[in-house]
Every structure is written in structure tokens, then in C-alpha cells.
Amino acid sequence: MTLVTILSGAGISTDSGIPDYRGPDGVWVRDPEAEKMSTYDHYMNDPEVRRRAWQVRRTHILLNAVPNAAHRAVAELDRRSGVAVRVITQNVDGLHQAAGLPERKVIELHGNARSVTCTDCGARTPMTGAVARVEAGEADPRCLECGGVLKSSTVLFGEHLNDGVLAEAVAVTRASEVFIVVGTTLQVHPAAAFPGLAADNGARTIVVNDRPTPFDDRADQVIREPIGSSLPALLASLS
Template sequence: MMDAFLDQGRTLIDRAQRILVFSGAGLSTESGIPDFRSPGGIWSRYDPSDFYFHKIISDESAREAYWRMSSEYWLTMRDALPNPAHLAVKQLEEEEKIEAVVTQNIDHLHHKAGNSPERIIEIHGTAFTVSCLTCGKSYEREAIEAVLRSGVKAPYCEECGGILKPDTISFGQSMPMDKMERAMRIAAICDLCLVLGSSLVVHPAASIPEEALRHGARLIIVNRDPTHLDEHADLVIHESIGGVLQAMIGANAP
């Protein structure tokens, strides 16, 4: 049965010319980065309600707790390496089939795998840079982590004294409309949407594959658990993402 699914996936990918890859946390778990919601994930040790954006910017103690949590997660992401699924996505770009990689992940692994930065849309931001919420000055994350290691609990901007925050989207924080609009435009023109490791429950990001479907794109979902779009997909596989993509895309290698 699995061989038939893989053959179907190879055919859909081979026929596609404008693929939109939509990736979620399940793609990165195979690189050793736990899903926030999974057992052992960040939310099993912290209360996510403590980290709403309005609390981060208004409460010094909440900001200190936020940085403790963020730094813990950062160490895992900093050292993580792309897995076979990331490399398969990179191969699709080499075959000139990728229109964009829209990712819910903040771990930079598509960049590490070698996908072109201009084709990657980090819809929830990135943990690899930090910005001042007042003047917008940008910092490399490792520079701010060095400040934290020196004993500072909540860093401030050296330029204007404003609050610093990783360039990730927190609960209650506005989505980057330029990225959302670009992702939706590409969803409207892609001919295949490849959903990898996303439960499709976090909105508005999850509306992107829905937009692709509305405009007639084929849909492949590779995810551990069922999603609400499974019944509308051309192909659904609940298996290891890396193994599945290697089998599908490796067969298409030049």
C-alpha cells in the first residue's frame, strides 16, 4: 500500500511546476527540535499564557521569564541540523519546482539546508535575530545571548533603551502582513501544495493551504496526525516525513 502512495506522490510532484511547500513543527522534530505542544516540549514546562505579547511588553518579570524560556529553546535550535526532509525540499528547488517555502517554524532549518532565502517565508518569524520594539535596531541572536549569559535577565536596546524581543510572533502579536500577503498570493498560483508536519490548526497561517485548494492546486499532506484538510487532499500519508520525502523526491533526482 505504501508503495502505491509513494508512486502517487512521485507522479504529483513530477507533474507540478509551481510547488508551495508549507512546513510545520513536525518537520523539525526529526531534527531533534520538540514541538512546543508535544510531551517534553516547551509548553509542558511553561504556561503559554504567561507569554502573551502584551505581558512581555508591559511586565518586567514576565519579560524575564520569557527570555529564560526563549533561551532554553534557542540552544536546541542553534545546534540543530537539517534532516532528510529539509534536504528533499532543497532538492525540489534545485529542480526548479519550488515557488516558495512557507514555514511556521522559527528554527532557520530551511536556510541551513540551502534553500534560497528569497524563497523562504518565515510566517511566524525567526529566533535567529532580535529587534528593538521601539527603534527597530536588529541584533544577531548570539550577541544577545552573550548579554544574557553575563547575568542580564531582560536585555534592552543599546541604541535607544527600548525592549528587545526575538523576531518571532508571540501570542497576541500581529502577524507580518507582508509575509502573509505574499504567501497567499503564491498559494493562489501554485499547482501543488505540499504540507509537511503541520496540524493545520494555527491560524491565520493554516489558511494558506486552504487558499491553494480554493484555487485548484493539488494537495499532498505528510503529517503524523490527521488534519481537517485530509479529506480534501489528493494524497495523505501519516508516516515519517523524512523517509517519505526521500522516497518520493529521490526518485525524481537528475
């Protein structure tokens, strides 16, 4: 059985209406102050940053976003006989799972924004419940178990990736026979090193992205077409 691994970044979800962060029209380009909401020290130490973050979550498209053709194509590939699929994603939107890919086959490097975690006791609850409390008037809702600060269940700047998650991603990358980079410019480590690791272990490597990446010169194939149409076509052609 052929193991196909897909490393996905923000570009795979833009067709679902979720903006990227570092692109020419990215969130942090248009509003540099927004990066503070994704930085652990700022978030934990500045109540105003937290209040702003909750207002953004209240109106963010992510909670209502649905998978697009690219996500669905990945899930369809997983259902094909003779192919094993794993996704390593830098995204926190949960759209690979929403498209039908089993949870156990998705490695979320940066966590998932559809839930919240208490920074004191670790209790994890749905984001929708916390947002409902904001809608009801709580500017900075606290953990109902211990009163601790709540944050999205994502890895903020200043936090370490989960060691177990990272180890699984490395193992899958090394075992891959086909490694496809989709919608990421490979600027953030450790994910940026995965394509090279896959190539070093004999994988066929493919980059699908609208902008150049540092790995392009080494990739076996580079596709500059829109992801929503080019990725489904690519995956359909895999044998």
C-alpha cells in the first residue's frame, strides 16, 4: 500500500473563506497588531488582547467554514484501495476532518481552533460554548472548572509544539512514498524541514502552491495552478 502524505498550509483553506496570515493580503499584513492575539505572552498578560481575541473569535468565519474541493479530494483519496493517506497540517480549522478524513489520520501541528483549553487545569471544551458566553456578555470568559484563563486549543507563538504530535509527524514523513506540499510557503519550522526529510528517505515530492517555496528546486514536481482545481486533479492521477 502506497503511503501518501500531504503537508497542508493556509492556502488549502482560502477557498473555504479562511484568510491566510503571511500572504500579501494576509491577516498580519493588514493588521500587524493582530499577531499579538497569537502570541502567548501578550495573550496571557494583557486582558485587552484577550478581549479583542474573543471578539475576533465571535465573528470569525472559521467556526462556520466548510471543506472545499481540495479537502474533499484528500478524503476521497483516502477511500481509494491501495492508498494510505496521512495529513500533516499547519492549519487549525479542522476542515480535513470535516471533509471526511478520519481524525487519526490528521496530525495537527498547531492544534485546533474549534475548542478551547484552560491554561491552568487543562480542561478542554468546544469553542462554540465559550463564544456563546461572549455573546451573552462575558468579555473574557474564564474556565468554569477552575477560573483559569481560556485560550483556543492552538499552539501560540512562544509555546512549544506537542512532542508526541511532532514525533508522529516525523515518523510519517520518513515513511512516505509520495509527499505533497499544499498551500504553504514553508517558512515555519519544523514543518519547513519535512519535505527535505521525505526526499532524503526516497519519497517522490510535489509542491502545489501559488508562490515559490525554498524547496521548489529540489521537488520532483511543482504546480502553480489554483489549489482547488489542481490538487483534485493531481490526486486523481496518483496510481
